[in-house]
Amino acid sequence: MLADLFRTSFGFTKGDGVVVIGLGRFGCAVAESLVRLGHEVMGIDRDAQQVQLWADRLTHTVQADATNVHTLRQLGVADFPHAIVGIGNDLSASLMTAMALTELEIKDIWVKAATTEHGQIAQRIGAHHVVHPEAEMGERIAHLITGRIVDYIEFGAGFAVATIHAPAPTHNRPLADCDVLEAFGVNVVGVKRAGENFRHAGPDMVVMPGDLLIVSGPASKVEAFAGRASA
Template identity: 50%
Template sequence: MSADPRKPVLVIGLGRFGSAVAATLERMGHEVLGADADAEIVRDHKDALTQIVEADCTEIETLRRLGAAEFDTAIVAIGTNVEASLLAVLALVDLGLPNIWAKATSERHGRILERTGAQHVVFPEQKMGERVAHLVNERLLDFISFDGEFAIARLRAPEPIIGLPLVTSQCRKKFDVTVVGVKRTGEDFIHAVPDTIIMPEDELVVSGRIDRIEAFSALCAS
């Protein structure tokens, strides 16, 4: 989520997703105002965030009183109440915020959020489900997808390229993946170059189409 570090970010909805986003933004150096209509949630997070308020952010007048119009970026992290998430986005649009992110719980919810005016819609549960599915076979050590077709993954070095420099193994030509970096025990990740020789215990960071990465990881020795 891109946000100007010199300006504050408004986070509406402090459930697991919203509170995690808010806390991470604060650690990154952003000034964050967290808001939730549930008094108990606000009490639970009062020590985790520098600024937190109990407020019904589906009302435009409430948002005005909070100074929401002065924010460039707002994140609507309301998940369970679809109507509330839509009303909050609509109110932010009416206030003229240029950078609105919203959490969606379904494709239909996401489409409505976009039509309401959210510039960025995220599906955290869906993305996490996809990530777990790709990791469960234990061939992939980490996995991040982009646009549903491409990904960056961390995996153990497959048997066919062990002992070879990358220029010889020709991963891009033979397997249609790009080896971006290499991690060795006790060492930092290094940027992969054509002369990099892959060792048996190496972990690789690779990029490419998801199906190609899955096929590449399947070459790992059992």
């Protein structure tokens, strides 16, 4: 369910086409997840062996030099609404690819950045989103390690979506009576009870001890609300 929320929050409509350039560990992980979520994915890499390895797992795979805008145009990349540059340590290739995608006027360009400077340059070139996987994974683990938060995703501008143990103030009460938004500044999106699937959190839903809640809101308020589980 968090994956669906992630897709919705960033404007990925189910079935949207996505180009993933660079089929290393990061690019392949993203591409595989996108296919699982129902997207058409074209994977592009210079390495023929890597392209062959993923030929049966993605919608399309192509061996090509993605730094060349004419090559990308011939491949039909301009028709894709989303592009992800997952090129690893080759800073020049990453930035040249981002520049080529900008020239094609791709409306949603993501770039994996190895450093802060890499990300800043990518944004100046025209990237709409910059991802720092190592730093973001470290931050995510820091949120999970206390045990109060089961899963956590933080978006831009300090907005977060998390799965947390239901805090004591919500136990044995309908959500409407808890007035979580007014009291804590977060929204309860879904509720999961042991042995059941997540359900949409309606105002009449009674939260029980041991339930898991999906909540969204400012990261600091999500953290504070999760902290009430151990208060």
